[in-house]
Amino acid sequence: MKLLNLLALSVSALTVMGSGAMAQSGLEGMTIGFSQIGSESGWRAAETSVTRQQAEEWGVNLQFSDAQQRQENQIRAIRSFIAQDVDAILLAPVVATGWEEVLSEAKDAEIPVVLLDRGIEGPEDLYLTSVASDQVLEGRVAGEWLVDAVAGEDCRVVELQGTVGSSPAINRKQGFEEAIAGADNIEIVRSQTGDFTRAQGKQVMEGFLRAENGGADICALYAHNDDMAVGAIQAISEAGLTPGEDILVVSIDAVPDIFTAIAAGEANATVELTPNMAGPAFEALAAYLNDGVEPEKFIITESRLYTAEDDPEGEAERRRGLGY
Amino acid sequence: MSRPLRSFIKPQFIALALILLLNWILFPGFFNLFFRDGRLYGSLIDVLNRGAPVAILAIGMTAVIATRGIDLSVGAVMAIAGAVAATMVGDGHPLFLVIMAALAAGLVCGLWNGSLVALLGLQPIIATLILMVAGRGIAQTITEGFIVTFNDPGLIFMGSGSILGLPTPIIIMVTLAALATAAFRLTALGLFVEAIGVNRSASTYAGLRSRALLIGVYTFAGFCAAISGIIAAADIRGADANNVGLWLELDAILAVVIGGTSLMGGRFSIPMSVVGALIIQAMNTGILVSGFPPEFNLLVKAALIIVILVVQSPLAGRIWYFIAPSRKRPPPSSPAETPATSTEGTLK
Structure with missing residues (x-):
């Protein structure tokens, strides 16, 4: 998490639009593995359901794996994704350390890894980019x-x-x-x-x-x-x-x-704190896999302010549907 | 029951008074009370009100510890009872049924613990550790991982209503402590529990139904935890299975120890455990109103607890004996000696 602190100071805010109107193409038919931490909070559950929604919108075949708060489960999931030769891996790391070995394996297999929500300690070339809030x-x-x-x-x-x-x-x-x-x-x-x-x-x-x-x-x-x-x-x-x-x-x-x-x-x-970490991740992956565009190392999600003018009843209803 | 006045002056009362005094020095408005909307408000009321859940846990915990046991699962049982109450009231069941179901959940949990200890002979710390871990999972399953909120005025009343100008949790705490003390001390039940704590085999050979009694005290602890759980859920109008009662089992054990009940079993005092819980809460409330940075919370708490336990230790009692030679009788070597004498008093 030191990493996040650092990036907050060093990277000028590169905000990415949350969702919606953008052209969501370039990943059709691809298989992407997603190793999620678990469902310890409402936000985490919402992140999972938004990721599934996004995958559907992008036409991605999402392989979901719930690690139930255990790093060894995540490592096992990543190895199984590598064995399946997926096109990319999304990883919400449960802890910051201990990822060098398994991420090197993914790198050797030329499968790009995108970190969601949390950062890791270790060489930056182990992953394509990391999507997180500031x-x-x-x-x-x-x-x-x-x-x-x-x-x-x-x-x-x-x-x-x-x-x-x-x-x-x-x-x-x-x-x-x-x-x-x-x-x-x-x-x-x-x-x-x-x-x-x-x-x-x-x-x-x-x-x-x-x-x-x-x-x-x-x-x-x-x-x-x-x-x-x-x-x-x-x-x-x-x-x-x-x-x-x-x-x-x-x-x-x-x-x-x-x-x-x-x-x-x-x-x-x-x-x-947007649960839509997957949208920006898919965008970066689409650009990288199709056109070879290297994304920014740290993608910062939008921190949007909501007040009474932003249809609070509607927002409450919409969010309950996401599993908060 | 003619006891010398001196035996009522216990180190716990002095500790409580000192902490309240300290709070008053740090925050001069500490003793201010005011009456509004038919209810008393003020920091002292906060201490009683916020201390009630731990005090109620400590009442059940006292009985368990008196048998030389321990119950680590009470925090998780709180979560289960709160989850049951919140989901049932959300489904539109009547309040009476909701409370009965939540209490029944606590009784079942206690029965489970008691059976593991009394029938299977597991170590209490291990037996109750099982439910401590699994219980929170059960609660999360009931709430499906959400914070289940409710707006039923009857259930909310259990946490933030008031009776006779005092918040409901305080009334529940005082009533339960009085009833439990009466049940244990006006009958031979307390003596039986202490006998099991001193030597379970000897008690069994002497004709005590120690298995039934052990199951009984763990069930009672589960019952108390369920009451606490209902209060905690009612207080925030929602069942937060991940957080409610988290680590409160440790606060409850600490309250019992501060109250002078021996962890080796054999002697206990329910009212003093309640005082112990209030001492802990007086510290918490004091930290909140004092304006210290939160980084110091745990440090301040730990330092105060060390002081309280040292003051209550047998060593401190002996030192006091030497520096106060006017006293003919050695002071109680430990504060918990008095409950034992009070039992003799009631038996005579």
Whole structure:
């Protein structure tokens, strides 16, 4: 994940359109293996279903393998893909290390490998490209929204961090701080970890509300993921305040439940961590396999902001269908 | 029951008072209480309310540990009970049935643990480890991996409603602790449990139905875990099978130990385990209102726990004996001695 941090600083944001209107041809009839980590979160399940959808749109024969959180299962899956002589391999690596051997085998077999969502440590020539979100950018988009939303008025922000030491927590914090660095009217007054869970998000928010004059001194909440925001929204309501009005709520991930909250006016904005990692991967593969175009080493997905103006009910409905 | 007043002054109460005092120094508004919408609010209420799930787990855990056992599965059982409650209420079943089903799930889990320990003779730590791992998987299967949310006001009331101005979890915790203490201490049940903890074979030869009793205490622990699980799900209006109750078994064991119950079995105190859980929660709430950076959370917690356990240790008791020579009787070498005496008191 150090890699992601690095790329965030060094690579200028090369955003790739999410999906939809582009000509999706060039991979018809090809067989592509996909080694997925598992289905540990709603987002992961959505990534799997979006990848399947994308494969259908591109006319790709997708060989799916669920590793159930084990690297040895992923290595076995990749070896089996090599044995089947697939045209390309998508890999969402469960850990960052230990991939040299099996990826060298894929390289020897001249099968391009595209990393999804997470990076690996090791020589960059082991894989064609890596598609991932820029977590610092996600934080920055959330921060920029807040700077616009308060429009120069003083704002005391409380922050619900992710799990201490995890890369999304570090990067999303950094991005948000970068975005508000220029705005002297915005200040993070309290920051605690909510471990990315609803229950902790609620409990920590209760603490913030007590400590900040019953919540009267808090102008906005920034949560590193939507689940913590959903928990915090309940704490705010139970404290007799109106979430979304008395305290602005901005978070990251764009899961269905936050859209339900945005539709109810209880949350204000969320930044999408897109589950569509496969779309950009297929685009890069199509260009590479057909025309030999080497893609950028790091493809950054779009970090789109959603507010009440973006049809939150419809988004909630659409996303529930993806398996979130 | 004429006991000297001194025996009511336990190190746990001093520890709790000190931590609350520390919280007050770090955050002057800590003891502020206010009444709104028919409910009391404030940090002290938060301590009781947020401490309730662990305290309820600790009540069941106390009984298990008193038999020289341990139950690592309570966190996973919470997840199962929450998952059952959330999915059933989502399917439109009546509240009574939903709660009964969730409690029944906890009882079945406890029965499973108890059977492995009492009938198959597995080590409790291994027997309950099975359900600790598998239980979360069962819960995830029930919820199909999603966070199952609900809006049923009756079920939500279990987590964030209030009775007589106090949040429901506090009322449930106090009621359960009182009933359990009465059941164990006003009957010979407590003594039986302690006898099994001291020497199971001897107890069996003395005529105790130790198998049935062992199954009983694990089932009780499962029941308590199910109550906790319902509260935790009701609190966030959803069953989060991946995270609910995660590592709470360790907090519950810690609460029991802080409460002075011996891990070697044979002596226990349910009310002191509840106090132990409140000490842990007072630390958590204190960390939240103090504004320390989160990187220090675990460090602060660990340091405080070390201090509490050292203060309660037999060594500290002996040192206290020497520096306070005015006391005629040696102070309790460990805080858990008193529950044993209280049993004698009730038997007389």
